[in-house]
Amino acid sequence: MRAETDGMTIADPRPATPAAPPERETMVCFEDVRKAFGTVEVLRGITVDVHRGDVTVLVGRSGSGKSTALRCINGLEAINGGRLTVCGRRLHEPGTDLRDLRQDVGIVFQSYNLFPHLTVAQNVMLAPRKVKRLGLSEARELAREVLHKVGLADKAEAYPEQLSGGQQQRVAIARSLAMQPRLILFDEVTSALDPELTGEVLRVIEGLAKAGMTMVLVTHEMGFARSVADQLVFMHKGTVWEKGSRDILRDPATPELRQFVGNGL
Amino acid sequence: MSILGLPLGLTPDQFLFILRGAGWTLVLSLFGFVGGTSLGLPLALARAARKGGLGSWLLRQGAGAYVALVQGIPLPVIMFVVYFGVSIGGFEVPALVAAGIAMTLWSAAYLGEIWRGCIQAVPRTQWEAAECLALTPAQRFVHVILPQAMRVAVPPTVGFLVQIVKNTSYSVVIGFFDLTYSAKVINNATYKPFQVFTIAALIYFLICYPMSVASRRFEARMRRA
Numbered sequence: 001m002r003a004e005t006d007g008m009t010i011a012d013p014r015p016a017t018p019a020a021p022p023e024r025e026t027m028v029c030f031e032d033v034r035k036a037f038g039t040v041e042v043l044r045g046i047t048v049d050v051h052r053g054d055v056t057v058l059v060g061r062s063g064s065g066k067s068t069a070l071r072c073i074n075g076l077e078a079i080n081g082g083r084l085t086v087c088g089r090r091l092h093e094p095g096t097d098l099r100d101l102r103q104d105v106g107i108v109f110q111s112y113n114l115f116p117h118l119t120v121a122q123n124v125m126l127a128p129r130k131v132k133r134l135g136l137s138e139a140r141e142l143a144r145e146v147l148h149k150v151g152l153a154d155k156a157e158a159y160p161e162q163l164s165g166g167q168q169q170r171v172a173i174a175r176s177l178a179m180q181p182r183l184i185l186f187d188e189v190t191s192a193l194d195p196e197l198t199g200e201v202l203r204v205i206e207g208l209a210k211a212g213m214t215m216v217l218v219t220h221e222m223g224f225a226r227s228v229a230d231q232l233v234f235m236h237k238g239t240v241w242e243k244g245s246r247d248i249l250r251d252p253a254t255p256e257l258r259q260f261v262g263n264g265l
Numbered sequence: 266m267s268i269l270g271l272p273l274g275l276t277p278d279q280f281l282f283i284l285r286g287a288g289w290t291l292v293l294s295l296f297g298f299v300g301g302t303s304l305g306l307p308l309a310l311a312r313a314a315r316k317g318g319l320g321s322w323l324l325r326q327g328a329g330a331y332v333a334l335v336q337g338i339p340l341p342v343i344m345f346v347v348y349f350g351v352s353i354g355g356f357e358v359p360a361l362v363a364a365g366i367a368m369t370l371w372s373a374a375y376l377g378e379i380w381r382g383c384i385q386a387v388p389r390t391q392w393e394a395a396e397c398l399a400l401t402p403a404q405r406f407v408h409v410i411l412p413q414a415m416r417v418a419v420p421p422t423v424g425f426l427v428q429i430v431k432n433t434s435y436s437v438v439i440g441f442f443d444l445t446y447s448a449k450v451i452n453n454a455t456y457k458p459f460q461v462f463t464i465a466a467l468i469y470f471l472i473c474y475p476m477s478v479a480s481r482r483f484e485a486r487m488r489r490a
Binding site: 175 | 391393
């Protein structure tokens with residue numbers, strides 16, 4: 001919502017950390033969260049807070065549990081232990097209204113997952129119309145607005161298959177924004193894109209960050225993590241191995257992160 | 266019209282008699298398709314129900330058992346069972362009703378399986394994306410899954426219509442007056458089996474061929490899309 005007030009066209013490659021007021025709302029709170037698939041323990045007790053307006057970046061090797069942690073936040077995966085609070089809802093307690101939660105928490109996937117039978121505008125308008133019961137003209141206005149924000153106002157009538165991967169991913173971001181979430185999750189959203197297309201998607205995310213959107217990103221783009229993260233979380237073997245400001249990438253405390261960063265360069 | 270029958274040695278009346286049978290074949294086909302659709306769609310939904318919970322397990326198992334049972338019984342036997350089963354219950358039903366019920370039971374099992382496959386051909390990630398946009402389960406199905414499944418479903422469904430039309434001929438076993446039955450009657454009167462059944466074959470072909478062509482066209486269009 002707040003994101004709308006700020007244009008996203010200015011691309012500053014290195015935005016300064018926003019001046020943080022001392023007491024900010026905690027949007028996501030992991031407390032010793034555990035998750036297992038069968039006998040495989042994917043999350044072995046992770047504790048992380050995400051504050052309002054912050055960009056939290058999860059990095060780590062494949063299989064370190066970062067994507068699973070992200071998917072727990074909007075209830076796509078149910079946790080097996082610990083406590084997880086998201087936008088005031090306690091997901092560790094039974095009976096959480098997940099549909100209600102998902103109106104506050106958007107997610108963008110690696111494979112875009114646009115609806116191929118709908119135009120770009122219809123993709124964006126579907127949930128606002130069906131879930132928020134917006135009228136057609138209102139929804140159209142909203143679609144125009146969010147598509148403009150991701151630089152695709154002229155593609156409203158195109159079908160997803162007519163767009164490049166980068167454009168499709170920007171539509172997916174617009175679709176998420178249209179629900180006016182308080183928090184957006186990004187699950188390796190550039191992993192399927194070539195470097196050029198990666199850039200256009202990252203610029204959109206950067207714009208959202210500057211507009212004050214609370215975001216949690218899983219990414220392998222270390223350069224991007226370094227430039228955009230307010231909080232950096234390095235996950236290793238299902239645990240939070242190291243966390244702190246983006247500076248921990250420059251000056252890792254553990255040999256594991258040092259090695260991970262070294263390999264990443 | 267009668268010109269078609271005459272070279273084969275039938276009178277116009279005899280030819281019209283066969284055509285009347287063809288009309289009832291179409292009626293029974295329609296019964297089979299409408300009935301098969303109204304029973305087949307819930308079957309497909311039950312078979313594709315998401316795993317989790319006793320309710321969905323029962324749904325899947327129940328629908329699965331039905332499909333396995335019906336697919337394991339020849340259609341003429343289903344016709345007999347329905348026809349005599351209903352009369353044991355003390356009801357006297359016309360052959361059309363019995364044949365219609367049998368066609369419904371039979372085609373539902375196959376249409377249900379065809380459509381289950383089409384629903385499951387839509388990637389899981391589409392369900393997930395719809396779920397993450399806070400759509401209700403019904404909205405996910407109606408607005409996201411169904412339109413995509415329907416595109417895949419058109420060619421095999423039209424293809425199966427041809428099977429329905431041809432298999433209505435089994436209703437002859439319970440004495441339903443369809444194309445096959447009327448041809449049999451005329452044959453008994455004229456003793457010209459080759460001519461009579463050639464005419465019946467031609468009429469079946471004229472009904473089914475356009476559907477086969479349509480099915481192939483749909484399939485070709487799908488491949489282009």
